[in-house]
Amino acid sequence: MNQSVLNASPVQLQQKAYNLLIEEDYFQAANLYEQAINAEPDVKLNYWYLGLMLLLQGKEVEAQTTWFMVMIEGEPEQIEVWNEELVEVLQKEAERREKLEQYVIAEKVRQNIKEIAPKNPHNLLHLLQLSIKLEIYTGDDFQETGIIKILQAEPRIEVNLELLLETLKSILIYAPAHPSTLNFLEACLPHFQKNTEDLLMVLLPTSLEIAYAKIMPQFAAQFCEVYLKLSPNNTEICGHLASFYESSGQYEKGIKIANFFFSIVEELADKIFANRQIIRVLMSAGGHWEESCSVHQRQESLVKLLLEENPKELNNIRIARLFNANFFTPYIEDNPRKNRDIQNKLLRLCQINIENNNREKVEQYYHGHIERKNKNRTDKKIKIGYLSHCLRSHSVGWLARWLFEHSNQDEFQINAYFISTNPVFDPLHEWYLNHVEKSFKSNSIPEIAEQIYQDEIDILIDLDSITLDISCSIIALKPAPIQVTWLGWDASGIPAVDYFIADPYVLPESAQEYYTEKIWRLPQTYIAVDGFEVGVPTVTREQLDIPHNAVVFFSAQRGFKRHPEVTRLQLRIIQEVPNSYLLIKGLADQESIKTFFEQLGQEQGVDTSKLRFLPNVMSESVHRANLGIADVVLDTYPYNGATTTLETLWMCIPMVTKVGEQFAARNSYTMMMNAGITEGIAWTDEEYVEWGVRLGKDEALRQQIAWKLRQSRKTSPLWNGKQFTREMEKAYEQMWQIYISS
Numbered sequence: 001m002n003q004s005v006l007n008a009s010p011v012q013l014q015q016k017a018y019n020l021l022i023e024e025d026y027f028q029a030a031n032l033y034e035q036a037i038n039a040e041p042d043v044k045l046n047y048w049y050l051g052l053m054l055l056l057q058g059k060e061v062e063a064q065t066t067w068f069m070v071m072i073e074g075e076p077e078q079i080e081v082w083n084e085e086l087v088e089v090l091q092k093e094a095e096r097r098e099k100l101e102q103y104v105i106a107e108k109v110r111q112n113i114k115e116i117a118p119k120n121p122h123n124l125l126h127l128l129q130l131s132i133k134l135e136i137y138t139g140d141d142f143q144e145t146g147i148i149k150i151l152q153a154e155p156r157i158e159v160n161l162e163l164l165l166e167t168l169k170s171i172l173i174y175a176p177a178h179p180s181t182l183n184f185l186e187a188c189l190p191h192f193q194k195n196t197e198d199l200l201m202v203l204l205p206t207s208l209e210i211a212y213a214k215i216m217p218q219f220a221a222q223f224c225e226v227y228l229k230l231s232p233n234n235t236e237i238c239g240h241l242a243s244f245y246e247s248s249g250q251y252e253k254g255i256k257i258a259n260f261f262f263s264i265v266e267e268l269a270d271k272i273f274a275n276r277q278i279i280r281v282l283m284s285a286g287g288h289w290e291e292s293c294s295v296h297q298r299q300e301s302l303v304k305l306l307l308e309e310n311p312k313e314l315n316n317i318r319i320a321r322l323f324n325a326n327f328f329t330p331y332i333e334d335n336p337r338k339n340r341d342i343q344n345k346l347l348r349l350c351q352i353n354i355e356n357n358n359r360e361k362v363e364q365y366y367h368g369h370i371e372r373k374n375k376n377r378t379d380k381k382i383k384i385g386y387l388s389h390c391l392r393s394h395s396v397g398w399l400a401r402w403l404f405e406h407s408n409q410d411e412f413q414i415n416a417y418f419i420s421t422n423p424v425f426d427p428l429h430e431w432y433l434n435h436v437e438k439s440f441k442s443n444s445i446p447e448i449a450e451q452i453y454q455d456e457i458d459i460l461i462d463l464d465s466i467t468l469d470i471s472c473s474i475i476a477l478k479p480a481p482i483q484v485t486w487l488g489w490d491a492s493g494i495p496a497v498d499y500f501i502a503d504p505y506v507l508p509e510s511a512q513e514y515y516t517e518k519i520w521r522l523p524q525t526y527i528a529v530d531g532f533e534v535g536v537p538t539v540t541r542e543q544l545d546i547p548h549n550a551v552v553f554f555s556a557q558r559g560f561k562r563h564p565e566v567t568r569l570q571l572r573i574i575q576e577v578p579n580s581y582l583l584i585k586g587l588a589d590q591e592s593i594k595t596f597f598e599q600l601g602q603e604q605g606v607d608t609s610k611l612r613f614l615p616n617v618m619s620e621s622v623h624r625a626n627l628g629i630a631d632v633v634l635d636t637y638p639y640n641g642a643t644t645t646l647e648t649l650w651m652c653i654p655m656v657t658k659v660g661e662q663f664a665a666r667n668s669y670t671m672m673m674n675a676g677i678t679e680g681i682a683w684t685d686e687e688y689v690e691w692g693v694r695l696g697k698d699e700a701l702r703q704q705i706a707w708k709l710r711q712s713r714k715t716s717p718l719w720n721g722k723q724f725t726r727e728m729e730k731a732y733e734q735m736w737q738i739y740i741s742s
Contacts, residue, residue, distance in 0.1 A: 010039045010046075017049065026056045044070060044082055048089040055112060056105070064112070087117050094126065103133045114145070121150050121159050125167040132174045139178035148180075151187040159191055165202045172203075176210045176219040185226050196231045203227055204236055207244070209443065212389065213422040217247035233264055242277040251285035251589040269314055272302045273321035279328045286559025287592030296332050299325065300342070307345050314353040316445075316473070322350050323472035323492070330490065331560050334638035334660035340493065340514040347472075347493035348516075354476040361446075362477060365453055369481040372456060373740065381413045382736050385457035385480060386436075387448070388488065389419040389468050392429035395643035396463050396488050398620065401428070402530050402721025404435040408729055413437050415455055417448050419470050445473045452479040459732055462497070465489035482739050484520075487527060490663040491517045499735060501526050501728075505670035507663055520731055524717040525674040527642075528724030531713075532650050535621030539629055544583070544612050551580040551696045554630030554653075556614075556623075556644055559588025561636040564600060566658065569688050570634045571597075571606045573656075576689070577696030583630065585614040627651045631702060632695045637688075640668040649675050649718070652709040654702050656680045656691045674718040679705050 008016065017032035030053035036046040047070045055063035067086060071079050090113045097106035107130040113123045124145040131137040142148050150157065168188055175181050185203075192199040203223060211220035221244035224237045231237070238261040245254030258281050262274035279295050282288040303325055314322075325346060329339050355362050386404075390396035407414050416436040420443040423429055433439050440451045452460060452474070460480035464471035467489050475483055478496045485491050491500035493516055500517040503526040512519050541548055555570060574582050584597060594613055601608040617623050624647050627633070633648045635641055635657035641648070645668040648655050657668035659681060672681055680695060682688040695702055713719050 010036050010043065013039070014046065014049075017053075021049075021053065021056075024056075026053045029053050030057070044085060045089070048086045051086075052089060052093060052109075055108065060108075060112070064115070067116075083116055087113055087120065087123075090116075091123070094123075098126070098130075103130050106130055107134060118146070119150055121147065121157060122163055124150070125159075125163050128167050129170050132170050137171075137174060139175050139180045142180045142184060148183055148187045151191065156190060161191065161195060161198060164188060164191060165198060169202050169206050172206045172223065173209065176214065176216050176223075181219075182222055182226065185223060189226065189230055192230065196234075199227065199230070200234065200236065204240065205443075208240065209420065209422070211240075211244050211247060213420040213443065215423050217244045218250075220244045221248055221250065221253075235261065235265055235270070238264070239273060239277060242281055246281045246284045249587075249589070251281055251592065254281035255285070255288075267318070268302065268306050268309065269311075269318040269322060272299065272306060272325050273318075275299050275302060276321075276325050276327065283328050283331060283560030284558065284588065285592045286562045286586075286588035287594075287596030289562075289564050289596070292328075293332060296328065300329075303342060303346055307342075307349065310349065312353065312356055314357075316354070316357055319350050319353045319357070320445075320469035320473050322346060323469045323494075324466040327466055328560060330662050330664040331563070331639045334662050334665045336511070336662040337514050339662075344493040344514075344516050348495055350472070351476050351495045354473065358477060361449070365449075365478055368453065369478075373481065379413075381411060382732055383413045383415065383456060383458045384732060385415045385417055385452055385455065385460045386463060387417045387419070387452070387460055387471055387474060388463035389421055389471070390463060390488060391416060391418060391432045392421055392423055392426045393620065397428050397432070398532070399527055399529060399643060399646070400463060400487060401431065401435075402528065403725050403728060404432065405530075406722040406725035408725075409437075412729060412732070415439070415457060417442075417452060419443060419448065419464075419468060443470065445470055445477075449474045449477045449479040458482060458736060459484060461486055462492075463488040465492045482735050484735070485517065491515055493517075501731070502663075503670055503674075505673050506666045508661055508666075520735070522724075522727050522731065524727070525670060525724065527646075527671075528674075528718055528721050529646060529650075530721040531719060532624055532647055533621045534651070535619055535625045537625040537628055538617060538622055539614065539626050541629065544581075544614075544629075546581050546612070547579065549579065551577055552583060552629055552631050553577075553580060553634050553692070553696065554583045554585075554627065554632070555634045555636070556583075556585040556627070557636045557641060558586050559593060561586070561639050561641075562588070562593065562596065563637060563639075564596075565685075566637040566688070567597065567600055568604060569658075569685055570692070571601050571604050572689050573634065573692035573696060574610055575604065575606050576693045580696055581610045581612060582634075583612045583614055585616065587616060590615075623647075624651060627653060632656065632692065634692060635668050637665060638662065639664040640666070642667045642671075645671050646718070649677070649709055649712075652706040654680055654695050654705040656682060656688055656695065658682045658685070658688045671718060675712045675716050676708060677705060677712075 013032050013036040017029045020029035030050055033046050033050040033053060047066060051063040051066040054066060071082060074082060090109050094106045094109040110123055110127050124147045127145060128141055131141055171181055171184060207220040207223050211217040221241060224241040227237050238257055242254050242258035242261060258277040262278060265271055265274050275295060275298055279292060279299060282292045326343050414436045415438045416432060418441045421429060421441060442448050457480040459482040462471055462475050462485045465485050465488050466472060472492060472494060475494055476496050483497050484499045485497050486501040495516060497517045499520045502519050503522050503524060506526055507519060574580050597611055598608045627648060628651060630653055633653050633655040635655055637658040638660050640657055649671060659666055659669040669681060680691050682691050717723060
């Protein structure tokens with residue numbers, strides 16, 4: 001041992017030993033602490049650090065023995081003080097290791113604190129966080145630590161609320177489905193009686209992530225229900241809870257909370273959002289048609305009143321909620337001239353308010369685009385960015401993939417910006433991650449917009465339109481010089497959007513008169529796929545008590561597409577086709593939909609025993625296979641099927657559709673035309689019934705259509721994803737040239 005150590009004072013020995021701890025030379029550090037003990041045997045701090053050095057060498061029993069031998073010499077009052085000193089030493093080391101992200105060591109140290117102070121709530125909370133970081137959390141940790149009982153104990157203990165919130169957030173995200181998570185949240189609740197907003201700032205965004213990124217809305221709803229025990233009239237929670245109920249199929253609860261939400265808000269913009277939530281749940285449940293129409297009329301009046309007021313200082317949250325205020329209008333009526341005029345004015349109002357609130361950022365992007373446009377580019381590739389929350393197991397995800405699969409990587413760089421997309425297990429989402437050059441995930445509007453801008457995206461493709469407020473807010477900031485809406489919905493009407501992708505059929509020739517976006521018509525079809533995966537069917541006629549020689553009509557759509565007028569037409573068809581049955585399937589409140597169909601059937605004198613209601617299946621491939629039970633598919637109106645229509649045509653099943661004026665009423669029309677099928681295309685209610693009856697009675701005609709559809713797989717542009725991709729890429733090149741030369 002060197003002379004400086006031999007001559008060192010106890011304080012110097014402690015300092016040198018601690019430096020060796022930092023250097024992770026635990027053996028030498030232990031030697032120095034032993035010397036310090038020999039020099040000053042009454043200084044207990046050296047024993048605590050000596051034990052720590054042994055613990056860090058993996059000698060846990062020796063460490064605990066070192067501490068215990070000191071403790072047995074003391075009086076009760078001394079032991080209490082020494083315990084506090086020892087915990088302080090270990091706590092300091094645990095915190096240091098956590099900052100260094102040395103979580104295994106930190107967890108070992110904190111487990112020893114737990115042995116000494118088993119009811120220390122802060123240590124137990126840290127242990128929960130460490131178990132998540134180490135991925136050893138099981139949900140049973142609460143039983144082991146006893147933290148729930150400690151939090152529930154009376155009188156209430158003092159807890160670091162910041163640490164409690166941090167732990168709560170980690171557990172909610174990591175294990176939302178575990179029963180103990182809900183118990184932990186309920187145990188936390190009393191500690192935030194005077195800090196309700198602090199809890200809200202963690203619970204609400206976390207619940208949104210659980211509901212939409214992890215696709216677990218039922219658990220998000222449970223967490224919000226717990227919060228309402230603390231703050232029953234919280235408008236933020238009530239508004240989102242309506243969505244969580246709807247997304248998880250709890251329609252009656254959703255209708256109740258949405259109406260309550262409407263009753264407690266006062267600002268006009270908030271009234272519009274609350275009213276929209278009522279429509280959302282009513283329409284999704286299905287079977288609430290008269291009430292839906294009444295609430296929709298109120299929505300139209302509220303929006304017109306807002307347009308008259310023309311506010312210029314709406315905050316970003318209120319703006320975001322106005323983007324999709326008219327979302328359900330095309331499900332109720334086909335009147336694009338009137339409705340797009342309202343939509344365009346509303347979205348112009350949103351755009352103005354977004355610019356007022358984000359002036360500096362909007363101007364930065366605008367001038368940045370000009371600067372980049374004028375400089376010489378070394379990279380000749382056009383950078384395409386796709387923005388969506390649907391690039392996963394979702395209709396948009398299934399349809400858009402061929403554009404990624406066949407992209408020309410020599411000419412285009414493909415980036416994807418995923419909004420609130422982090423499903424627990426989703427192979428299709430993983431597929432997308434592997435088919436882009438760069439991906440970025442977030443649910444933050446500023447983060448995503450800034451990333452798009454920093455990535456210098458040339459053309460940003462919005463696949464969401466007004467189906468997601470976050471997408472609209474990003475688009476309104478104009479982070480890319482060219483912005484395009486495609487596939488996910490009709491055009492939004494946001495002034496920051498330059499183009500809307502269509503084709504010769506999906507919009508009438510006069511449509512440009514009421515669109516603010518430039519309609520870019522592809523030469524044949526606005527969507528194409530190479531096909532669909534088809535599984536093994538899970539339903540048979542025998543299971544459904546349908547005779548083998550019966551004619552089976554099929555209608556598979558969500559509840560809010562069930563318009564009573566077209567439903568009456570479908571029932572007329574069943575009435576006129578002998579030995580026919582109607583299979584009904586789709587996301588909705590099963591009892592409401594059943595009542596809806598049976599009431600309409602009774603009004604028209606239809607034998608309702610000919611109706612069959614099918615449950616949903618989890619697998620898309622099984623859903624497609626089950627379509628094979630149908631002889632004829634009956635489309636909805638004024639909002640047609642889209643993915644369902646493509647799946648029907650791919651399965652070579654004849655279908656009947658009514659063509660309207662709006663985009664949503666012409667989807668099946670363009671798809672059937674591109675598949676080479678005109679049989680079943682109706683322009684009036686009578687034609688819809690006539691085609692349904694004719695296809696039901698004429699088996700030879702059905703076989704002829706099925707044969708034509710099988711042949712179409714060889715030649716139709718609808719089934720040629722590669723050709724479609726080339727046409728989209730040609731459009732991108734032309735858009736870019738127009739921009740560069742303007």
